[in-house]
């Protein structure tokens with residue numbers, strides 16, 4: 001399937017052949033073996049040779065990968081023949097060990113083992129033991145072991161491990177059929193595969209299969225098997241957290257006897273068995289010959305695997321993806337020399353078969369599906385989140401943009417102010433800029449302020465080395481950096497009044513506010529002067545009026561009469577006339593001043609309104625900014641010791657004031673908060689508003705209309721700025 005991948009880790013490897021010589025009581029002197037050279041020699045006298053053996057030759061020599069002498073024990077056989085193949089199965093390599101030889105040569109003893117002694121255990125139980133002991137050691141993988149046991153008798157497959165029936169006869173076992181899929185993979189239908197969780201369970205399965213194994217007694221071997229048996233261990237290995245799975249098969253094969261039918265001297269049923277046995281071995285030989293010729297460069301496109309069930313089952317083991325080892329079992333009996341020579345000759349052909357060995361690693365679709373489902377779940381969650389929170393996200397982004405803009409404006413304003421040299425920052429003067437430089441320079445996301453801070457770093461550091469005179473000697477950008485950092489200082493944020501002062505000083509519109517305040521102050525000064533003039537005029541007029549009254553009393557007492565106000569005197573009092581003229585003059589002056597004062601009042605009211613609007617805006621911006629700073633301070637505190645430390649690369653950096661700019665979102669103005677009273681601006685505005693309201697309520701009249709008593713107006717400039725004096729000179733008089 002498309003998901004499956006195979007990784008080639010090995011080159012072509014020929015099938016290893018081992019010769020095992022069964023011990024007999026009377027070994028033939030014509031069989032010589034050299035376990036060092038792994039060589040065996042058959043000396044066949046001309047007069048004794050018969051049958052198909054070439055009687056023209058007296059000497060036959062065969063070489064093997066290993067010769068297991070009659071005294072070789074089962075453990076040695078296992079170690080030399082099967083251990084490597086079994087270990088390979090744990091690592092994803094298919095493996096096959098098959099025993100070939102005439103009846104009674106020791107195939108079953110080699111593969112399964114002797115029935116009585118523990119030391120006689122054969123390759124199957126030893127492989128089981130090795131695999132489970134290795135599985136226990138290899139904790140990085142999770143292994144799963146399954147087992148099947150197939151018998152092929154007369155070209156029919158039987159499941160030796162069918163647990164559902166009591167076996168009396170071979171026909172009681174379920175028949176196994178071979179099926180081939182579109183990709184030419186072989187499948188055994190009806191062959192049960194059993195999970196073996198441990199060595200004991202696996203050995204029990206072996207025992208069950210052996211019990212069901214067909215035994216057919218022949219005159220030559222009372223307990224010989226007339227069938228092929230394939231014991232298969234399936235190993236599956238998964239590494240934790242990986243989707244790749246290794247799957248391998250280890251076939252341990254005990255073939256039927258390879259003797260010639262002509263020598264069995266049997267009849268009936270036994271003869272039919274011998275015919276089938278030899279037929280399947282004949283096909284095995286045909287497969288081996290084809291593979292041998294192919295390996296020798298001859299054109300053999302077709303290998304007749306399908307001619308028998310046994311060769312079909314062992315297809316991968318013969319010329320396919322498998323580490324295969326053949327054990328050629330012979331006996332050293334003189335009477336069996338021709339069969340032994342025949343077995344050795346067959347082994348020589350097998351040795352020329354080359355297999356392409358690769359580890360079977362496959363991507364496990366079930367694990368991929370599991371992962372993909374998890375990804376889908378996560379994506380759906382994300383989509384849900386995005387859909388549900390789209391508007392909210394948009395709003396947050398807008399708020400973020402606005403707040404970023406505000407921050408940038410603040411810092412640009414600070415830069416401009418510094419460059420113009422107009423502003424003095426009280427805190428900048430009291431704190432060397434270098435104190436905040438590391439924290440600022442470590443915040444690249446700060447935008448314009450970050451850039452300024454970054455530029456400030458070296459000069460600030462230089463200032464620190466030169467004795468902390470950064471506030472006076474550092475360039476403007478450096479001082480701005482320090483100030484910018486002050487804005488971000490946690491301690492400053494904690495002090496609301498201080499935070500407001502810093503914010504206000506950096507506020508871009510503060511210049512306009514200040515300008516308006518100065519203008520207002522000038523207007524107040526002008527109004528105060530006018531008020532003073534009005535008061536003086538009023539004072540003088542009152543004095544002149546008093547003078548006239550006094551003159552009239554004096555003239556009446558003197559009996560001068562005249563053309564005074566009472567009309568009794570025909571003669572005018574020049575003093576009275578002069579006083580009257582002065583009064584007129586003062587009245588004119590008073591009226592002009594008063595008119596001017598009214599205009600000033602209007603201007604002052606306009607300015608106050610502007611300032612009130614600015615104050616409201618300032619307050620709103622401050623609250624928004626402070627809320628943001630406090631939120632980010634809280635959010636940033638969690639990462640200060642971690643990410644900021646690692647970013648800065650030194651523990652010292654983590655001690656610096658952290659950058660509160662974490663997220664600009666979700667900052668809501670703290671409506672219940674009031675701006676700190678220390679600014680003065682708020683006080684002025686509130687006083688002005690109260691006074692204006694009072695003035696409107698009193699519907700104030702011109703000075704001369706209702707009051708005769710003069711009310712002094714404060715001459716303190718600050719008082720003029722801080723208090724709302726308009727009623728004193730506009731209406732109170």
Ligand SMILES: Nc1ncnc2c1ncn2[C@@H]1O[C@H](COP(=O)(O)OP(=O)(O)OP(=O)(O)O)[C@@H](O)[C@H]1O
Nearest residue numbers: 022102103104105106107108109221224225256257
């Ligand atoms: N190396 C050995 N050491 C001791 N006894 C052995 C050895 N090999 C075989 N035998 C004994 O020889 C007899 C025949 O061996 P075995 O049954 O294994 O032959 P076989 O090749 O399997 O015969 P068949 O093809 O008929 O099944 C058995 O009794 C077995 O125990």
